[in-house]
Amino acid sequence: MSHHGHDSSDAHETAPRRCMMNMLFNWQRENLCIVFKWWRVDSLFTLLIACLLVALLTASYEALREASRKYEQRIYEGELYRLRDHVSAGPLHSSRNSLEDDGDLGANIYVKDDVPLLGAISTVKLTRRQQMTRSFLYALQVFISMFVMLIFMTYNGFLMISVVIGAGVGYYIFAARILSLNTSSTKSAACH
Secondary structure, X not given: OOOOOOOHHHHHHHOOOOXXXXXXXXXXXXXXXXXXXXXXXXXXXXXXXXHHHHHHHHHHXXXXXXXXXXXXXXXXXXXXXXXXXXXXHOOOXXXXXXXXXXXXXXXXXXXXXXXXXXXXXXXXXOOHHHHHHHHHHHHHHHHHHHHHHHHHOOOEHHHHHHHHHHHHHHHHHHOOOOOOOOOOOOOOOOOO
């Protein structure tokens, strides 16, 4: 005979909630922790919010990829305009012409002999600031992609679908609308 006055249902309600980690594909909607203990799904509402956040995070990865491409294109175009101005001031005499570094879009440019100016740029040597910016953008892309991978590895069908939807919507919204030889729609969405 128990004198504590507790029945088993009271003990169940006061027991701490536990994160359920499933290593198999699942459609779990309760006690699902996403990456952190505090990011918990306990109801349909919190599941919908989590799915929306995951889709937005995945779409932001596509936005960041496009921002990186635009940054690199801006560097290239800045050097092309600079080279045009330099050539209009006088003829090119050597196979390697370098221009002064003088800011974020300043860089050294190498030109091939006997090639028209518009197709003349073979490489652009980046300034330290440009390379630091590109490295930062790349590191941020890696972080987001690894974080999305961890979310995908919950093996939760709802979250997996959210990742795929976010990637598709993000690509539709943010990817370049012009196809060139330097872009590909088949670029991998792998973790890294």
